[in-house]
Amino acid sequence: MITIALPKGRIAEDTLGLFHKIFKENFIFEDRKLILERLNLRFLLVRNQDVPTYVYHQAADIGVVGLDVLEEHELDLIRLLNLNIGKCKVVVGSEIGKNIDYGKPRIKIATKMPNITIKHFSKKAIAVDVIKLYGSIELAPLVDLSDGIVDIVQTGITMKQNNLKVDEVIMESSAYLIANKNSFYGKKQAILDLQAQFQNIMRIEK
Secondary structure (H helix, E strand, O other), rough: EEEEEEEEOHHHHHHHHHHHHHOOOOOOOOOOOEEEOOOOOEEEEEEHHHHHHHHHHHOOOOEEHHHHHHHHOOOOOOOEOOOOOOOOEEEEEEEEOOOOOOOOOEEEEEOHHHHHHHHHHHOOOOOOEEEOOOOOOOOHHHHOOOEEEEEEOOOHHHHHHEEEEEEEEEEEEEEEEEEEEEHHHOOOHHHHHHHHHHHHHHHHHO
């Protein structure tokens, strides 16, 4: 059996849609259940940020998660395939009409992604104090908690509605199929077969 960690929400739905196309079976979680077993596959529904942890500790053999989450966690996992779903961008943003003052000795950035943020600004030799938040990141610059934010945007509408603008794009992200290293060597053929089937479906849909 292969165990697959999926992030709750749209990426899980899109991934299960791909499994449906491969196996011609419906993969649907029953109401509020977090485990789905079908055809020698066990799916786990977890928080987006927790997918790499489940896979790294081999609670799941493989998983599907955004590149932004992988870059933030920096765990030693095998990246099998870019599934080209769940596309978004990680950006630096600030209040409209009020640019970040990079002349200051240190700037304050609010984010859910401290590692990506520190790495980005250190490359530019900019000293930064990271304020870690778990939600409503857009609020931080508006109440002078921070000079700017690092956040995920898909359309940018939420930022505009909150009087924020995108200053620069740090990275483009989409969902990747990942594997635990021990699982990959222990179940190599099954995982590679699955990877090939995903690639085949994606080729057909291009």
